Amino acid sequence: MKTRVWIVDNIVDKQQVYPQIREAAEWLRAGEVVAFPTETVYGLGADAANTAAVEKIFEAKGRPSDNPLIVHVASRAQAEAVATPLPPVAETLMERFWPGPLTLVLPKRAGAVSERVTAGLPTVAVRMPDHPLALALIEASGLALAAPSANRSGRPSPTTAAHVLADLNGRIAGVIDGGPTGIGVESTVLDCSGDVPVILRPGGVTKEMLSEVIGHVAEAAGGGDEQAAPKAPGMKYTHYAPKAPLWIVAGPPAFLQQLVDESRAEGKTVGVLTTEENKDRYAADVVLPCGTRRELTTVAHRLYDTLRRFDETNVDLIYSEAFPEEGLGAAIMNRLRKAAGGRVISG
Known part of the structure; x- marks a missing residue:
């Protein structure tokens, strides 16, 4: 067709x-x-x-x-x-x-x-x-x-x-x-x-x-009953995922950089999803800013495009900063958790 x-x-x-x-x-x-x-x-x-x-x-x-x-x-x-x-x-x-x-x-x-x-x-x-x-x-x-x-x-x-x-x-x-x-x-x-x-x-x-x-x-609590038909899209299955595995990092930039360093020491090519405020704080193979923390509407607007841009690179894995869960941040974190398959690292 x-x-x-x-x-x-x-x-x-x-x-x-x-x-x-x-x-x-x-x-x-x-x-x-x-x-x-x-x-x-x-x-x-x-x-x-x-x-x-x-x-x-x-x-x-x-x-x-x-x-x-x-x-x-x-x-x-x-x-x-x-x-x-x-x-x-x-x-x-x-x-x-x-x-x-x-x-x-x-x-x-x-x-x-x-x-x-x-x-x-x-x-x-x-x-x-x-x-x-x-x-x-x-x-x-x-x-x-x-x-x-x-x-x-x-x-x-x-x-x-x-x-x-x-x-x-x-x-x-x-x-x-x-x-x-x-x-x-x-x-x-x-x-x-x-x-x-x-x-x-x-x-x-x-x-x-x-x-x-x-x-x-x-x-609604969690992502829905795995045995039941979900009442709405996006409740039951992994969504929004880039090709490389994605981890959300709940912690300061220094902790995220530590994870990057450890992964690169293992020979992996690492990407970081960050914001304009923090883009210069990371030494990684690919660093992509996704809007600004001062205005979460910019993060929401660019989120999916940024995830797709990682697919154009050769990264083996991606670490993403976490975002506050108030207001529009709740939707951003919902999509990131789905994209990461629930993988969150706290530090």
Whole structure:
């Protein structure tokens, strides 16, 4: 399969449907999969009601079949068409954070989406992306789109069309190239199907932001039951991993440098994931800064690209600095722990 690339300015005129968007929408209605930018990462979209189309997502990504998909919508009406009844707390959150990087896990409407989208669960994950091209594509297609991140399963998520093509060229019908994404880490996933909202995956909408609007918010413990179908993406399996093994180092730069020295003495080529503040403090084979600690939004924005840049080097292993777990730092550390397979060294 030849993967088409549609290059579109991400400043979309609401009064104009771009021919590239129309063509991509036609492919979606025909049951194909198309990658597109959102404000978080690039998604790999297919008609959420078409089981054969959804199967193509799993096939292209090599994704575990018990991992549910997020359904992307462009309107409140589309959300209500796939989820019912909407809990009052969900309505409050939609009003405050949609469109935006917040996914809500809701009771699903029977028959509205393929069982492959929900992994057979009685709930469905729904969000409205805050990106003009994503919204234009959903509106032009007339479909609610099941759309996980547009990468091979387990790899760092894509924040550019080039990342998508590096993983999926020849495996999908096309990709809409709207330039780099903004936030850089996936949406927050909040389970609203029970009595107390529970964060299943931290993201761009932080726990602190949610608590300001709806009060108490719980957090899911651990990564989910290994024997059960996860209720949201990113809970059960290793994700976001570069090719070289990654360790998170919870300690001062001097301790991380000690680990680097020990590994290099064993003949290993070592990479360090750090920040602009500390990049000159390490003597390693490859040192890549990933934003600044003063502004964690820059770390989130560059995280996946930095992990992919390590794949372009010959490092045998990577040591990463740890980050504070408040605010957006919770999402950054969640992704790093997944990328490291839970490997943390404290010192």
